[in-house]
Amino acid sequence: MALLQIRTSLKRWKGGDRSHPVCDPNFFATCNGIRRNGMKKVGLAVWIGMLAVAFLTVNAIAQNPPAAPGAAQPKKIEKFGEDKRAKEWANKKWETSTKKYTLRMSDPWGGILFHDIAQHFCDSVKAASGGRLEIKLFPTGAIVPAMEIFEATSKGTLDAFHSWPGYWKGKNEAFVAFASVPYGLDNEGYNIWYYERGGKEMFDELYGRYNMVPFFCGNVGQELGLHSNKRATKIEDFKGMKVRTVGWYMDILTQLGVSVTPLPGPEIYLALERGVIDGCEFSTPAANVPQGYHEITKYVIEPGVHQPSCQFDVVFNKKKWDELPDDLKAIVEICAKETQLWSNAWQENLNIEALKIIGAKSEFVKMDDATIVEFAKVSFKYLEDLKAKNPDVKKVLDSQEEFKKAFAPWREMRKGIAPWPQEDFLKGKLLQ
Secondary structure, three states, X not given: XXXXXXXXXXXXXXXXXXXXXXXXXXHHHHHHHHHHHHHHHOOHHHHHHHHHHHHHHHHHHHXXXXXXXXXXXXXXXXXXXXXXXXXXHOOOOOOOOOOOEEEEEEOOOOOOOHHHHHHHHHHHHHHHOOOOEEEEEOOOOOOOOHHHHHHHHHHOOOOEEEEOHHHHOOOOOHHHHOOOOOOOOOHHHHHHHHHHOOHHHHHHHHHHOOOEEEEEEEEOOOOOOEEEOOOOOOHHHHOOOEEEOOOHHHHHHHHOOOEEEOOOHHHHHHHHHOOOOOEEOXXXXXXXXXXXXXXXXXXXXXXXXXXXXXXXXXXXXHHHHHHOOHHHHHHHHHHHHHHXXXXXXXXXXXXXXXXXXXXXXXXXXXOOHHHHHHHHHHHHHHHHHHHHHOHHHHHHHHHHHHHHHHHHHHHHHHOOOOOOOHHHHHOOOOOO
């Protein structure tokens, strides 16, 4: 009977009586009745338990009252977005393979830091697979010359290679779009576009034509500008300069009246020292320091508009890839992503000390805004002409531009809080 009276109070609450049921005199009378009679008929513990359940039930209803008849129902919050891989792997039956595999890999890096990125990837695969998959990284040139690793892997002489995709410009200009584009995607942009906006599928298709399977595997961020013995901050300052660079930037500088030569890395220092070239572009501060360019040049011309981001890849012969069981394929892909994350953090941290070393020998100068914009105009015109000639380039660059436009509102809204040191921020330095 007592419990029935409690339920009656709750029903009145549900029916629209908004006075808290606990404040109902009948509610307290009922509870007191339970206490008086309960001591005689049931034990103290049972009485306390009944009272606690009643109170918790009432309180829960008080905090989440039912909607009045005819009132608008609250909008149901749907799940926003999904992990595509979770759906693909939901019913997958994973089996741990027991067979051991060994693959042979090489790179074009010689002794520079990017070789460490390739080695990091190989080490990660071996550790994650418990030694069931070992990718042996051979020194540059040990099996085939540096610039022959593409053909060697396509034909099966090598099982895999690590590289900068722009090196394969001669195979298809579209490879450069996956490496670095003047005024193109930064590290964040490449990651979003590749993993979430269809970039990976385009990359797979392009390398697939050559019997290979690729993955993004390392990004070292924005490159340094030009090490130079001539100071240049305006567009006219560049005319007549002799500069070493490669890729699309080589063609763009040529259109601006610069004499460009695509010297291989080992020849750059000597050419600078002898005055054969006035300046050079190579890579990030951390990668440039061991080359010693800062020791024989007066200036570093910033920013590195030619490469807002430097993206690497790891590429497998398709036959060798197909022979791997699913669990090892998954490990390779996950380790490539891990290397993508680690490499950027590693290089950007190294850049802190590298800039101190370079700055002790060279003066940093910055192109004025008008010059940066003029460089952009020439670059965009060059890329449009390239797209008109090559449908693969058009497909990739249009996709990247579509992403930039889609992301622009969020980029605009989040600007103004770049992580400068406190004293700089308080002086009004807000933008990246």
